[in-house]
Amino acid sequence: xxxxxxxxxxxxxxxxxxxxxxxxxxxxxxxxxxxxxxxxxxxxxxxxxxxxxxxxxxxxxxxxxxxxxxxxxxxxxxxxxxxxxxxxxxxxxxxxxxxxxxxxxxxxxxxxxxxxxxxxxxxxxxxxxxxxxxxxxxxxxxxxxxxxxxxxxxxxxxxxxxxxxxxxxxxxxxxxxxxxxxxxxxxxxxxxxxxxxxxxxxxxxxxxxxxxxxxxxxxxxxxxxxxxxxxxxxxxxxxxxxxxxxxxxxxxxxxxxxxxxxxxxxxxxxxxxxxxxxxxxxxxxxxxxxxxxxxxxxxxxxxxxxxxxxxxxxxxxxxxxxxxxxxxxxxxxxxxxxxxxxxxxxxxxxxxxxxxxxxxxxxxxxxxxxxxxxxxxxxxxxxxxxxxxxxxxxxxxxxxxxxxxxxxxxxxxxxxxxxxxxxxxxxxxxxxxxxxxxxxxxxxxxxxxxxxxxxxxxxxxxxxxxxxxxxxxxxxxxxxxxxxxxxxxxxxxxxxxxxxxxxxxxxxxxxxxxxxxxxxx
Numbered sequence: 001x002x003x004x005x006x007x008x009x010x011x012x013x014x015x016x017x018x019x020x021x022x023x024x025x026x027x028x029x030x031x032x033x034x035x036x037x038x039x040x041x042x043x044x045x046x047x048x049x050x051x052x053x054x055x056x057x058x059x060x061x062x063x064x065x066x067x068x069x070x071x072x073x074x075x076x077x078x079x080x081x082x083x084x085x086x087x088x089x090x091x092x093x094x095x096x097x098x099x100x101x102x103x104x105x106x107x108x109x110x111x112x113x114x115x116x117x118x119x120x121x122x123x124x125x126x127x128x129x130x131x132x133x134x135x136x137x138x139x140x141x142x143x144x145x146x147x148x149x150x151x152x153x154x155x156x157x158x159x160x161x162x163x164x165x166x167x168x169x170x171x172x173x174x175x176x177x178x179x180x181x182x183x184x185x186x187x188x189x190x191x192x193x194x195x196x197x198x199x200x201x202x203x204x205x206x207x208x209x210x211x212x213x214x215x216x217x218x219x220x221x222x223x224x225x226x227x228x229x230x231x232x233x234x235x236x237x238x239x240x241x242x243x244x245x246x247x248x249x250x251x252x253x254x255x256x257x258x259x260x261x262x263x264x265x266x267x268x269x270x271x272x273x274x275x276x277x278x279x280x281x282x283x284x285x286x287x288x289x290x291x292x293x294x295x296x297x298x299x300x301x302x303x304x305x306x307x308x309x310x311x312x313x314x315x316x317x318x319x320x321x322x323x324x325x326x327x328x329x330x331x332x333x334x335x336x337x338x339x340x341x342x343x344x345x346x347x348x349x350x351x352x353x354x355x356x357x358x359x360x361x362x363x364x365x366x367x368x369x370x371x372x373x374x375x376x377x378x379x380x381x382x383x384x385x386x387x388x389x390x391x392x393x394x395x396x397x398x399x400x401x402x403x404x405x406x407x408x409x410x411x412x413x414x415x416x417x418x419x420x421x422x423x424x425x426x427x428x429x430x431x432x433x434x435x436x437x438x439x440x441x442x443x444x445x446x447x448x449x450x451x452x453x454x455x456x457x458x459x460x461x462x463x464x465x466x467x468x469x470x471x472x473x474x475x476x477x478x479x480x481x482x483x484x485x486x487x488x489x490x491x492x493x494x495x496x497x498x499x500x501x502x503x504x505x506x507x508x509x510x511x512x513x514x515x516x517x518x519x520x521x
Contacts, residue, residue: 021097024106027090032112037119086114122153124161126181134186148183189233194296195287197263198227207285210305213275219267221250226263226300228287233259235291243302245283249273250304252285265302275308310345346376346408376409378470384478393484395445398436401480403466411469420477421463424453428462428482437462437482446486458484 089111096105126148133146152158166180196203209223230237237259243252249272253264263285267273273281281304288297351374355367382403393399407413417435422428427449430437443449449458460482467475 019097020099021094021104021106022099025092025094025108027092027108027110030110032090032110033115034112035115035117037117084116086116088112088114117157119154119157123177123179124150125153126150126179129181131181131183132186133183134188136188137190138192146183146185148181150179150181189236191232191236191289191292191294191296193231193236195228195230195239195257195289195298197285197287197298197300198229200225204300206301206303208303208305210307212307212309213273214270214309214311215267215273217267217270221265221267221304224263224265224302226285227260228257228263228298229260230257230287230289230296236289238291239287239289239297242286242288243283244286245302246272246281249281250283256290257287273306275306276312279306280304281306310348346374347380347406350374350376350408376407376412378407378412378468378472378474380406380412380468381474382415382466382468382476384466384476393439393482395439395443395484395486398431398438399480399482401435401437401464401478403435403476403478405468407468407470414469415466416469418465418467419462420465422460426452427460430464435464435466437464437480439484446484449484460484 089109091107091109093105093107096103098104128149131146131148135143135145139145148163150161150163152161166178197207198204199207204226207224207226209221211221211223228239228241230239239257241252241255241257241261241263243250243265249267249269250265251268253266254261281302283302283304285300285302286297287299289295357367382405384401384403401417403415403417405413405415415435416432417430418432419428419430419437427440427443428437429440446458462480462482463477464480465475465477467473
């Protein structure tokens, strides 16, 4: 039984619990690991982070979904070749509140791992460039001579590498799928060629020439057109030239050759080149490699035929002659034959005379004078006067070129002149008989010349031919270089004596005989 004196009052009391900021934000669904292909843009990559706040009475709170979005910065692309991964620290903070009477802001952090996935955006890369190699020239086809190495620039997702020799790059091919590198292969020469002598028509082992005896020392045997060649390279193509035969008569130049040279043979001893002593010279021209173990060589025969010249005085075969003849020999019977030992030359002496004496034992005798006339034949070429050194032509006046023919009589020694080549061809005329070269009659000034040619410096080279009237006829050509100017008459008259022109000419032309061509029939 309850005590009536004990009174109990029941009252409903509402207690309000206020939150204190004693809990930090907590990231859910951690860890955050994202695989993203490289080259993604800001619209391609989003990460939504959900963040809950915990306290003693409530476990989770949602935040606005936009506050947890992780975006890639504008204008930034991911590149696997630069970095294969990125680590981003994300911090979440609450709005702050009081804890035990003090204002407090709570925060939490987590790391977002972004793995960059490689895509095919980088061309292959060559390793060890630049490439240099060598191969011997006799290497068999299919032999390995060099090795190049390349790898795909996309290391995270590499493709197989295929190699080709690229002569041209196809512009339609994606530049990200190929790469080129220069490979330099040097071909190493082997000594597998020997020197070869060449004439005008190809390889030749014999060369012949005809020349007069006693040529001047130092004269070149121009009739020999010889080239020597070794197709190897460097020291393998170096060789020496020498003549084997009578010593000290001829000399070959050059004596050391690399690859190729024109062979020249010159006279060293004129006295030894004597028709009366030897009519034919035979030499061996040798080309021998100088710095190779093989010492390859070649030989060519040089045959020199001599022509006789009138270089000896007549000689009787005996100082005196004794003859017997029957007394009843009819008139006109031969008594004795006296033979002169010489070649007659009309250019040296065209007439001979001598006395013939017939005497008996009693001293009675009679004399007869014998006259011999040597008839001239056309055996000389016209020769130009090489003392023509003038170089200026004054418009309106001639220049004279002269060639001499050493034959003894006409018409063998009469020379006719002609212009065989000129460019342009309508500028000069030549007097057939005198060799005087003049401008065409319509050319009165340099202005006219400038209108017919591009040669503004007024320099010409003419090929002039001098031809004798003998049978057969011989001719010689020369190149005459002429400079044209407009000078006054007084200067021209001062040059008159230097040009071989007569006083009736008002001026002269300066001509330079610069080169003689080979004489031709």
